Amino acid sequence: MTDGQDQRLRDQPEPGWRVLDRDLNRISRVEYATTYVAQPLVAVGLAMVFVALAAIWAALIAGGGAGSLIIVVASAFAAYLALNIGANDVANNMGPAVGANALTMTGALIMAAICETAGALIAGGDVVDTIASGIVAPASLADERIFVIAMMAALLSSALWLNLATWLGAPVSTTHAIVGGVAGAGIAAAGFGAVDWGGMSRIALSWVVSPVLGGGLAAAALWVVHRLVIDRPDKIVAARTWVPVLIAVMAWAFGTYLALKGLRHVFAITLGQALLIGMACAVLSWALAKPYIRRRSKGLENRNKSLKVLFQLPLVLSAALMSFAHGANDVSNAIGPLAAIVATLGHSGGAGGFAVPLWVMVIGALGISVGLMLFGPRLIRMVGDQITKLNAMRAYCVALSAAITVIAASWLGLPVSSTHIAIGGVFGVGFFRERVEARRMRQMAGTVDIPSMATEERQRRKLVRRSHFMTIIAAWVITVPATATVSGLVFVVLRMLQT
Structure with missing residues (x-):
């Protein structure tokens, strides 16, 4: 074909179907981009629908009696807080397993939603004492109107802070958030003397105790796994002996943990009784794990990757148990202030103990599950993959350290945060990996001539992401001051609106 013929072909008008295909492709790309951008807005919209439904449900139950409008608004605040607890706090339970x-x-979201809801409804606080107890002096909130406004301020300020922390990718303690909210409202109501600073100092101490204990125990557990199994010449033979023992230890820890964190809401239980329950779980688990590990280990190659198969089932079970205990324990952070408001306006007394209405429990339980499903994946990925690389053995050590730390803290009477413990455990196994890698490099340097690396390259090869470490630590430190400040401002605004 000559150049002139080629030019004439190019100058001819393009067939209509070809033009149509090109335009349709452009429209498809625009629609795809629009869908991608709109995905977060869909989750926000569904969250707003849930808050609205919670408010409508509260309005139907409250009827038109005195204080019904306050109960409706407080229910919306509690639903908003429950959504944010699900989005932020549940990542600590499911992140390592994912x-x-x-x-x-998908499996983690479904399992967590079921276990969180079951924990909240089955063992989530048959009786909840006022959330202000031990944080502010009861006399500071003795006036019914002041007490109600303070609880509403605590709900909204905690929810706003958790929302911001989730957006920043920082897992924080929801318990500390609600404590800061109540303290801020108490200060706004009656000054700094209203706060129980002894109790607040114990909470501040937990900022250090929780992650250090969790990280130290997780690193120690990983060291034990290395010595007993990973570093042995025949890993599979060692695994057949020691993995059932490790599973039994985890069963003991989680049996005790679940008894302390969940069953205590159903009936009174001492630490000794909880330890006996854990011991029974350990013996049963060891008896079941022996044949299971023997069967699963047949035909496995003698390498670390094969060992991951043996730790997967106990890791999944531990994630489910942690979610159940979390639902039982932390649902009170969402519905405690709301239950106090309902009891106060119903003249049941806001300063003593009171039964939580079922409809209040449902708002908290469903809110945590809905928040997890809509907004949880981001923090689950961050906890499970972006701080340090986790495999089944390392995740096992994180879960085990979380359970043992809670048991130790209960025995010592220390107020610790399950969030801080779990995240501290992830950092602990990450720093342990760095130490093992550094030792391996030193040993290699003694036998092989390894060229020195630049400082930037050494930093890049760190196994724990320092940026996440600093972000999380900063968020932990300012959680109580931030929620207290916001709560004080919200309290002032709500009091002005009411007058």
Whole structure:
């Protein structure tokens, strides 16, 4: 074909169907981009629908009696807080299992939603004492109107802070958030003398105790796993002996943990009784794990990757148990102030103990599950994969350290945060990995001539992401002051609106 013929072909008008295809492709790309951008807005819209439904439900139950409008608004605040608890706090339970590929994201979300809801409804506080107890002096909030406004301010300020922390990718303690909210409202109501500073100092101490204990125990557990199994010449033979023992230890820890964090809401239980329950779980688990590990280990190659298969089932079970205990324990952070408001306006007394209405429990339980499903995946990925790389053995150590730390803290009477413990455990195994890698490099340097690396390259090879470390620590430190400040401002605004 000559150049002139080629030019004439190019100058001819393009067939209509070809033009149509090109335009349709452009429209498809625009629609795809619009859908991608709109995905976060869909989750926000569904969250707003849930808050509205909670408010409508509260309005139907409250009727048109005195204080019904306040109950409706407080229910909306509690639903908003429950959504944010689900979005932020549940990542600590499911993150390690997802990061270790023991659970898919979808499987983790479904399991967590079921276990969180079951924990909240089955063992989530038959009786809840006023959330202000031990944080502010009861006389500071003795006036019914002041007490109600303070609880509403605590709900809204805690929810706003958790929302911001989730957006920043920082897992924080929801318990500390609600404590800061109540303290801020108490200060706004009656000055700094209203706060129980002894109790607040114990909470501040937990900022250090929780992550250090969790990280130290997780690193120690990983060291034990290395010595007993990973570093042995025949890993599979060692695993057949020691993995059932490790599973039994985890069963003991979680049996005791669940008894302390969940069953205590159903009936009174001492630490000694909880330890006996844990011991029974350990013996049963060891008896079941022996044949299971023997069967699963047949035909496995003698390498670390094969060991991950043996730790997956206990890791999945531990994630489910942690979610159940979390639902039982932390649902009170969302519905405690709301239950106090309902009891106060119903003239049941806001300063003593009171039964939580079922409809209040449902708002908290469903709110945590809905928040997890809509907004949880981001923080689950961050906890499970972006702080340090987790496999089944490392995730096992994180879960085990969380359970043992809670048991130790209960025995010592220390107020610790399950969030701080779990995240501290993730950092602990990450720093342990760095130490093991550094030792390996030193040993290699003694036998092989390894060229020195630049400082930037050494930093890049760190196994724990320092940026996440600093962000999380900063968020932990300012949680109580931030929620207290916001709560004080909200209290002032609500009091002005009411007058």
